[in-house]
Amino acid sequence: xxxxxESGGGLVQAGGSLRLSCAASGLTLSGYHIAWFxxxxxxxxxxxxxxxxxxxxxxxxxxxxxRFTISRDNxxxxxxxxxNSLKPEDTAVYYCAADWKSSDAYYAxxxxxxxxxxxxxxxxxxx
Numbered sequence: 417x418x419x420x421x422e423s424g425g426g427l428v429q430a431g432g433s434l435r436l437s438c439a440a441s442g443l444t445l446s447g448y449h450i451a452w453f454x455x456x457x458x459x460x461x462x463x464x465x466x467x468x469x470x471x472x473x474x475x476x477x478x479x480x481x482x483r484f485t486i487s488r489d490n491x492x493x494x495x496x497x498x499x500n501s502l503k504p505e506d507t508a509v510y511y512c513a514a515d516w517k518s519s520d521a522y523y524a525x526x527x528x529x530x531x532x533x534x535x536x537x538x539x540x541x542x543x
Contacts (some may be wrong), residue, residue: 417532418442420512425537428502432541436497438512438534445469447516449524450495452486454508454539461511463525467495475523502541509536 424436438450451466465476465486474486485498495512513530524530 418445418448418514420514420532420534422510422512422534422537425510425539427540427542430502430504430541430543432502433498433500434502434539436499436510436512436537436539438495438497440493440495440514442493445493445514447518448514449517449530450486450488451513451524451530452495452497453511453513453527454506455511455536456508459508461527463527464510465497466523466525468520468523470520475525477525499539502539504541504543506539507541508539510539511536 419441421439428434448469449466452464453461454464455461463477465484467474467486467488472488483501487496512534514532515530
């Protein structure tokens with residue numbers, strides 16, 4: 417498992433933007449899925465977006481499509497989540513997660529599929 421360090425959270429007004437970063441340890445992330453999840457108080461942790469490190473293909477939850485974009489920087493071993501048009505309901509702690517997957521035929525979107533997790537970063541959207 418890799419170590420993950422998140423940053424970029426903060427307070428933003430509705431309609432604004434934030435860019436979250438997830439820096440991963442290790443020399444390579446080949447074969448890994450890197451995902452963003454979020455959890456609001458009193459609610460279940462939910463999937464947001466995932467990227468396959470090799471190839472950089474992505475999949476996102478329906479409710480964030482068109483607003484959030486996940487990307488990676490190979491040289492920095494870092495995954496980003498660009499969040500635009502933020503809404504108050506986006507308020508949550510955002511977590512980065514990573515795990516190696518033996519098959520490239522699917523996207524890992526379930527919490528139990530990930531072993532490595534970051535500490536989380538708070539995103540608060542005011543109205």
